[in-house]
Amino acid sequence: MSDIIRIVIDTIGGDNGSAVCVKGAVEGLKNHSNVKLFLTGHKAEIESYLSEYEYDKSRIEVIDCSQEIDLNEPPVQAVREKKDSSMVVGLRLVKKGEADAFISSGSTGAILAGGQFVVGRAKGVKRTPLAHLLPTSGSPSLLLDCGANVDVKPEVLLQFAEMGSIYMQCVCGVDNPRVAIANIGVEEEKGNALVKKAYPLFRDSKIINFTGSIESRAIPFGKADVIVADGFVGNTIIKLYEGLSKMLLRELKGAFLSTVRSKIGAIMVKKSMKKTLQKFDASDKGGAPLLGLNGLVVKIHGNSKDGEVTSAITQCVNFVENDVTAKIIKGFENSEE
C-alpha cells in the first residue's frame, strides 16, 4: 500500500510531557516510511524538542493549540467547550478525513466522548467499545468493552465480538481468533439476562470463531483471544487485573525486603522475575483502541514513554493498512441481511 497514513499525536495530557511524544513520533517515522504525523499541543515546546532530532521535516506537522483538557474535567463538557484543545483539534482532523488515526495519553473519559461526538461512529456501528489487551500466561487477550458502554443490548455485544475479532486478526495477526463471552459458568444456560440473550447470537454469527463462555478465573491463562463483556463488567475486569497485580507484587516486594536473607535472595531472583514480568507488558502492541469509529482512536497510558507512542504508531499503521474500519462496516452490512 503506497498511500500515506496520517496519524495525529496529542502531546498534552500524559504524565511525561510532550518530550516523550516527540521522541516516540520521530522513532515511528523511522519504522514506517509511509507515515505522516500531526503533533497537536504547544507549538513552541514541541518544536524545541523536535530540534533535537534529525528527521524529514515534511513528515511532521505541528499544530498549535491554545487549550488543554484536564484529567479532572467533566469529559463531555470539556470536549464540547474546548474546541482548540490538543485533543479536539486532533480528533477533528480524523473527522474531516485529514487524518486516519489519533493517539492520546489524555483523559480516558474525554477520549471516549471525543471519539463518539467528534469523530463519530462508522456506518452500522451501534456502540463504540474501548478495547484493552490483557496480558496472560499465554498470548494477550483483547477485552472489550472496558467501560465505554454500560447497559447494552445483546446485539451490541455481538458487534463488540465481531469488531474485536477483526481487530485481533488484522492488527495483532491472530489467525481465526477464539472469541469468548465473559460469563459466570461455562454451560450455555449460565449468565445474566444479557449474556443469555447474547449467547445464541454469538453462536450463530458467521464472522466470529465463538468458543463459548469464559469464566473470569480462566482469563489470566489466555484461554481466549477476544473476550466480550458489557462495559461495566469489562471495566471491573481490567481494573481488578491492574489492582490485584499491583497489590500482589507490592506485597511480594515487602516480603523480599523483610529479612537480610530474603533481601539477598531477592537480588538473585531479580533478573528472572523481571524477565517474567516483562512478558506481562502488552504495551508493545500499542494502546487501547476505541473501535467502530470513522477512523482509529487510541488511548495510551497516562505514564506512557516514547516506546509506547512508537508502538501505538505501528498499531495505527496496521489498522489502516488492513482496512479495519471498512472490514467492520462490511461485516455489519452482511450481518444485517
Next chain:
Amino acid sequence: MSDIIRIVIDTIGGDNGSAVCVKGAVEGLKNHSNVKLFLTGHKAEIESYLSEYEYDKSRIEVIDCSQEIDLNEPPVQAVREKKDSSMVVGLRLVKKGEADAFISSGSTGAILAGGQFVVGRAKGVKRTPLAHLLPTSGSPSLLLDCGANVDVKPEVLLQFAEMGSIYMQCVCGVDNPRVAIANIGVEEEKGNALVKKAYPLFRDSKIINFTGSIESRAIPFGKADVIVADGFVGNTIIKLYEGLSKMLLRELKGAFLSTVRSKIGAIMVKKSMKKTLQKFDASDKGGAPLLGLNGLVVKIHGNSKDGEVTSAITQCVNFVENDVTAKIIKGFENSEE
C-alpha cells in the same frame, strides 16, 4: 448464652473425604463447649474415623444417608430428587429447626439451591446472597453477592449491603463496617442503571455505614469491609481474584526455577514469601456464608482440610450466638417502615 448450638457437617463432596470433616468436627467440639454436631454421610465410614478420637459421644450424632450429590449434577434437580443425600438431609435439619447451621464442601450450585428451596429465606429477605471474604493487603473484605443472584433490583442490592454489614460486625468483629458498592468510577453519577438506582438507597440506609463506590482496582487494597455487587459482577470479581493470583504465583515460581542463580535465591526468599502469602488465606475466618436464610448455610472449599471445618464451626457459633438472623429480620422490618 447457654443454649446448645447445633451444627450439621455434610461429610460428602469434599476432595479430602470425610476423614477431614471428622477431624475438624472433633477439634470444633474442643473449642466450643456449647456445640452439638450432626455428621451426615456414610455412617460406617464416619464412625470408623470417629473411633480414632476421644470425644464426648453425646455431642456428635451421625446420620446415615444413602445418597450423594455429585459436583456435576444439575443442582436444582439434584436437591429436589436426592432427598436422602447428605446435603438435603442436613439442610432439612436446619429447616425443621433441629439444627442452627449447616456446613458443606459439596457442589456450590446444590448448596445455593438447597439453601433457598430446602432451608428457605428469612422473613423480609428478597434474595439470599453468597458472600466471600476476599484477602486484601489490609483486613479481609466481604464481597457479596458472589453468584447466587443475577439480574437483581436495587432494593435487593441494598439488602445485600445490610446483611453483609451485620455479618461483618457480628461474625468477624468489624466495628461499623465500611460498606461500598462495586462501581466503575467513584463519582455518584457513574455506574450502570442498577448501581445508579442503588446508590441513593445505600446513601439513605440507616443500617449501613456507606462509604460510596469502590472501583475494582481498589478492592485488593482493603478499601472497604463490605463490597456489594450483583451476582454476575461479584462472581466475576471472586473468580478473577482466584485465577489471577494463581497465574501470577505460578509464573513467578517458573521464574524462580529458571536459572541456578534464581533457584538459590528462591530458597532464600521462600520463608518471607510464605509468611506474606499466608496473610492472603482468609479460611481461618470460615467458609462462604449464604445469608438471609432461616439459619446459616456455609460453603467451604472443595479442598478444605480439617482446619477449615473447625473454622467454619467457629463461624457458625459466632453467627448463632450473635443472633445474626434475628438482626437481619429486624433490620428489614425497620427499613420497610
